[in-house]
Amino acid sequence: MKKIKFCLLFLLLAQFFISGCMLKRIPREERPVSKETVKDIESKAYDSSRAVSLNFNETSGYYLRNAVKLPRETNFFVAHSQKKFDEYLGKSSLNANTGANIDFKKSVAAIIILKPSSTVYDIKINNVYSVGSDIYLDYEISSKGISDTGYFVPGIKILEIEKPQIVTNVAFIDENRKIFIIPFGNRNIYSPSSVQDLKKYYTGMYKGTIPAADGPGITVHLNLIADNTFILKQSYIDRSDKVFESSGNWAPTEDLSSFVLNYDKDSEEQMRFYFIDRNTIEKLDIYGERIKSEFYKLKK
Numbered sequence: 631m632k633k634i635k636f637c638l639l640f641l642l643l644a645q646f647f648i649s650g651c652m653l654k655r656i657p658r659e660e661r662p663v664s665k666e667t668v669k670d671i672e673s674k675a676y677d678s679s680r681a682v683s684l685n686f687n688e689t690s691g692y693y694l695r696n697a698v699k700l701p702r703e704t705n706f707f708v709a710h711s712q713k714k715f716d717e718y719l720g721k722s723s724l725n726a727n728t729g730a731n732i733d734f735k736k737s738v739a740a741i742i743i744l745k746p747s748s749t750v751y752d753i754k755i756n757n758v759y760s761v762g763s764d765i766y767l768d769y770e771i772s773s774k775g776i777s778d779t780g781y782f783v784p785g786i787k788i789l790e791i792e793k794p795q796i797v798t799n800v801a802f803i804d805e806n807r808k809i810f811i812i813p814f815g816n817r818n819i820y821s822p823s824s825v826q827d828l829k830k831y832y833t834g835m836y837k838g839t840i841p842a843a844d845g846p847g848i849t850v851h852l853n854l855i856a857d858n859t860f861i862l863k864q865s866y867i868d869r870s871d872k873v874f875e876s877s878g879n880w881a882p883t884e885d886l887s888s889f890v891l892n893y894d895k896d897s898e899e900q901m902r903f904y905f906i907d908r909n910t911i912e913k914l915d916i917y918g919e920r921i922k923s924e925f926y927k928l929k930k
Contacts, residue, residue: 662819663799663811663813663819664819666823667799667811667823668809668811670823671764671799671801671809671811672809674761674762674764675761675766675801675803675807675809677761680761680762681759681760681761681766682759682760682761682794683757683758683759684758684759684760684765684791684792684794685791685792686755686758686789686790686791686792687789687790688755688787688788688789688790689732689788689789689790690788691721691722692719692720692721692722692786692788693719693720693722694718694719694720694743694784694786695717695718695719695720698717698718700743700745700784702745703744703745704742704743704744704745704771704804705742705743705744705745706740706741706742706743706802706810706812707740707741707743707812708738708739708740708741708800708812708814709732709734709738709739709741710734710738710739710797710814710815710885711734712731712732712734715732715734715739718741719741719788732790733790736792736793737790737791737792737793738765738790738791738792738793738797738800738814739788739789739790739791740765740767740788740789740791740800740802741786741787741788741789742769742785742786742787742802743784743785743786743787744771744784744785744786745784746782746783746784747782747783747784747785748776748777748782749773749774749775749776749777750773750774750775750776750777750783750785751771751772751773751774751785752771752772752773752774752785753769753770753771753785753786753787754769754770754771754772755767755768755769755787755789756768756769756770758789758791760794762798762824763794763796763797763798763799763824763886764797764798764799764800764801765791765794765797765799765800765801765814766800766801766803767789767791767800767801767802767803768803769787769802769803769804769805770804770805771785771804771805793884795884796824796825796882796884796885796886797814797815797884797885798813798814798817798821798823798824798885798886799811799812799813799814799817800812800814813885814885815883815884815885815887816883816885816887816888816904816920817885817886817887818887818905818906820905820906820907820908821885821886821887821905822882822886822905823886824886825882825886828882828886828905829856830856831908832854832905832908833854833855833856834853834854834930835851835852835853835854835930836850836851836852836853836854836911836928836929836930837849837850837851837852837928837929838850838927838928838929839867839925840913840925840926840928841923841925841926842866842867845866845867845868845869846867846868847866847867848864848865848866848867849864849865849866849867850862850863850864850928851863851864852891852903852911852928854880854889858879858880858881859877859878859879859880860877860878860879860880860891861875861876861877862874862875862876862877862891862901863875878891878892878894878895879892879893879894880892880893881893881894883918886905887904887905888902888903888904888905888914888918889902889903889905890902891903897916901913902914902915902916902918903928904920906927909929909930910927910928910929910930911927911928912926912927912928913926913927913928
């Protein structure tokens with residue numbers, strides 16, 4: 631009998647452990663922004679002389695995935711790709727009013743989600759506009775009474791917003807003028823704040839050694855020039871005869887987190903780099919994703 635109880639206990643613990651490992655919890659969308667960025671965004675929020683109205687559509691037919699944990703009463707998410715959108719939301723097969731898929735080449739998805747409650751809330755969008763490269767979303771929340779469904783449901787509002795050419799942050803502003811800021815795309819706290827900032831502080835000569843598929847490494851010298859041209863020299867460490875020099879044009883990505891060499895050529899000729907900070911860049915893979923390695927960084 632003791633052996634049977636032990637086996638049952640072991641099986642239960644194993645099931646709990648496996649299920650816990652398989653559950654992929656999505657991290658909070660709380661990447662930091664600098665105090666200077668917060669101050670700048672707040673100062674521009676009500677500058678009507680610079681504000682540009684953005685077209686937007688409200689979409690429905692989606693549910694919040696179980697793996698997403700809501701840390702606050704009111705939660706904000708921004709998706710710049712279908713992959714990111716699918717991390718937060720699933721498409722309901724039962725809702726006949728399901729909206730069309732969002733075109734992320736032209737749009738940004740901004741999502742407001744309230745924690746599940748017996749109170750039914752209305753999330754009203756008053757205005758969506760941009761000032762410079764920042765998007766502002768003006769909203770307010772009001773109570774519609776107690777739900778009679780017998781269970782708690784989260785309030786949710788999903789917006790498809792037309793995307794400016796450059797987007798750095800999305801700011802959610804409530805009726806009390808409290809602002810919550812989310813960096814757009816793959817930005818970090820040290821990303822360029824504007825195109826002018828990028829050209830002034832992030833261009834220059836970068837150098838370092840990156841791995842090679844058939845040797846000990848490749849020494850890279852990249853001169854990133856403020857006029858959107860570049861000069862690149864790649865030398866194999868163990869082969870003095872394998873030196874490759876090239877030049878061309880570069881362009882920043884829409885969120886200013888990275889840049890693309892030879893953006894105007896075929897993808898096979900392109901190279902992508904991510905801005906770690908003003909003095910460090912990191913080579914990305916062919917899909918524009920960061921490589922989980924410390925050996926792809928170049929420094930000034």
